[in-house]
Amino acid sequence: MSLSEMFTSLIFILCSVIAPLLTDEEALLPAPQNISILSTNMKHFLTWSPVTVPGETVRYSVEFQGEYERDYANEIWIPISECSLIIVTQCNVTDDISATVPYNLRVRANLGSRGSKWSTLKVLFNRITTFLTPPVMEVSADGYHLLVKLENLGPAFQFHIFYWRKGQESWVHKKTVKEISSVVHLDTMEAGAEYCVKAQTYVEAINRSSNFSQTHCVRGPDGGRSIWMMTVMVSFVGFVVGVLALPFLAWKMSQIFQYSCCPVVVLPDTLVISLSSLLFLGCCIFRGRKRLSE
Numbered sequence: 001m002s003l004s005e006m007f008t009s010l011i012f013i014l015c016s017v018i019a020p021l022l023t024d025e026e027a028l029l030p031a032p033q034n035i036s037i038l039s040t041n042m043k044h045f046l047t048w049s050p051v052t053v054p055g056e057t058v059r060y061s062v063e064f065q066g067e068y069e070r071d072y073a074n075e076i077w078i079p080i081s082e083c084s085l086i087i088v089t090q091c092n093v094t095d096d097i098s099a100t101v102p103y104n105l106r107v108r109a110n111l112g113s114r115g116s117k118w119s120t121l122k123v124l125f126n127r128i129t130t131f132l133t134p135p136v137m138e139v140s141a142d143g144y145h146l147l148v149k150l151e152n153l154g155p156a157f158q159f160h161i162f163y164w165r166k167g168q169e170s171w172v173h174k175k176t177v178k179e180i181s182s183v184v185h186l187d188t189m190e191a192g193a194e195y196c197v198k199a200q201t202y203v204e205a206i207n208r209s210s211n212f213s214q215t216h217c218v219r220g221p222d223g224g225r226s227i228w229m230m231t232v233m234v235s236f237v238g239f240v241v242g243v244l245a246l247p248f249l250a251w252k253m254s255q256i257f258q259y260s261c262c263p264v265v266v267l268p269d270t271l272v273i274s275l276s277s278l279l280f281l282g283c284c285i286f287r288g289r290k291r292l293s294e
Helices: 002-020 065-073 221-259 275-293
Strands: 038-041 043-047 058-064 089-092 104-111 137-142 145-151 159-164 172-179 184-188 193-201 216-219
Touching: 137 193, 137 216, 145 159, 145 193, 159 184, 172 184
Parallel strands: none
Antiparallel strands: 038 043, 043 089, 058 104, 137 145, 145 184, 159 172, 159 193, 193 216
């Protein structure tokens, strides 16, 4: 073998060993797999399978592309700052999916200065496909008031509430709640009647509603028992008032009868005869009788 042939063989061996180390470093770091979107109640999360490198911590970066970027901005990709070089295998993209249009998302793995190829969603995501769950609610009766308490899912959600008196399913009432307070008053119940309630969530931005929740029924208070209890309470209060007021009324009546039957009359001063006047008058009468007898 000539010297030139030996040199050529040596160069070939070196290239065979060194070339994989110098070219396509990204192939050393696998790209994330199983890219998918989990979307429930307008909360969107991009997820993927982890990239494992023994003894190393792999980080991930996520970017998105909306309809505008894809069709009018040269197909640029926008990084999601909250999901840059993260170590978890999911990214909350809810704030970035701000319109009801198709979105594309991609993720890559990073290890030091090396990065994998981008892995992209196989199907564009539109938030109109989000899964809406029926609302969690509590139905109660406060006296004759029919009340319902709903979970607060955020400002984008409204609730359609349907309620009816049991046995009168053809007369279903509907109430739409846009702002959730602690308790929503639906109606005033009839005594002893049972009322049923069901509800569904509604998102105006995507014009979609969830399935209905389970039907919850409550019974109003018994009217006859309430009237009986009220009568007992009024009678008891009347008895107590009567016991406390009876002595005063007796004293007042005695005063009235006393002054009505035997009034005390105060004579004027001109009609008042003193003791001396009576003695003088008696002496005069005695002397007059004596003179007549003589």
